[in-house]
Amino acid sequence: MKIKEILKKTEHRPWVLPTGNWKYYQEWNNAVFLHWQVDINELKKFVPDDLVIDLFEGKAWVSLVAFTMEKIRPRNLPSFSPVSDFDEINIRTYVKYNNKTGVYFLSIEGGTKISCQVAKSLSELPYRHSTIRREKNYYCSENSSFKDRLELRYQVGPTVSEKTKLDKWLTERYALFQDTDASINEFEIHHIEWPTFKIEFKSIDVKYPRFDKLLSSTPNLSHYSTGVEVVAWDKKKYKKLAPTQAIAH
Template sequence: MTIFLKANWENIIMANYEIDPKILFPFLPKGVELDLYDGKAYVSLVGFMFKKTKLFNVPIPYFGTFEEINLRFYVVRKEGDTVKRGVVFINETIPYPIVAWMANKLYKEHYTVVPTKHEITTERKSKKVQFEWLLSKKWNSIYVEATTEAKVMEKQTLEKFIYEHYYGYTKIDEHNSEEYKLQHPSWLVNQVLDYKIECDFTAMYGDSFSVLNTTKPEAVFIAEGSSVGIEWKRNRLNIGNERH
């Protein structure tokens, strides 16, 4: 299978909020349904480093390393006995217009461009990771202090549910969606010791998500990450009669 994009994703912070499913329905692509954990729907504010980016195995000079901030939620597509767990992005934010333009043009993604920066400090037993993005002349941020000891995610946990989704779904219009596949191993995680989130969800993601301004995350996780591949092939789902 041809790999369109390959990169290292590192220090992947996930701040996870329980949310009313009704808020997500307008963003739900055709052909998938919400993936719930213990009957609850979640959205995640995500920050991570994008490094060593390659398109069709060709390095991108000058623009291959950057921060990404995104808001995503979780879906599932059932095809007979096959269950595909995936994510839908409300918005993905990066600092480089050319990279955003390419993703939006080729794949009808929802990339926007704002200035970003990061600070990562590592000591023997702990690390501090902070991602920041500038919006309306104010810096927003997501910060985690965590152990450096890496461990395997435990089964049947919210942490594993959040990280273990290997498909992406994009809403093209009311009747069409696209499905693509991500390739990466199950990530190792670090124990979060402390966190701080300063995000204007309304300004960043619209009035639909303003409730998150006054909502405390149910959990905050950080994974070490790995090399990630995104397959070139995208399946167009045209399911006019299918219901969510």
């Protein structure tokens, strides 16, 4: 789909497109979504005070998304596959900031060292390298430094003909908020609505010791998507508030 056509499809968005030119293009392909309902007090340990945890019917959620990043490039340059194509896993939760709903990454792993270095340098997102192997209906990642491991064997099922409110709440997010030592960075994105499919797991092994009270090998909900083409705007930086202000915010 041409980028002009993507930018015309906005009826599914919760707010209007950002002003100004987008800065990056990328594709998030063949995505496996695992979702867990979690204890909000446990989740608060991992989310900066400046961000408000977003809830669905009073419940907090964390998701793991394992996919393949492809064709990432700046607006006026071509993609370069040794850097722009790599497997990625992110663990995210759902937050509010600046009157917008979005996601906050607890963890981001990339399967190519140089891609992680470039992405971390440009975006300030907390990318780290893991050994990732992907085959048809199989996804495996290991990180010895963090003692993290993910192994999924699955079969993709039929399309989800009618998404629930929770399906959309978990997948249709058009902003990302991430913290640095001094700021909260806001990234706005746009894509068409995720095409989603049912997924059946032959086996799931999820071991992230840091998040052992949030994640298990039995998610509450799961999805598969063939992917979306994404445009992203440059980050906006907001100075962090003092802890007392953050609570009020």
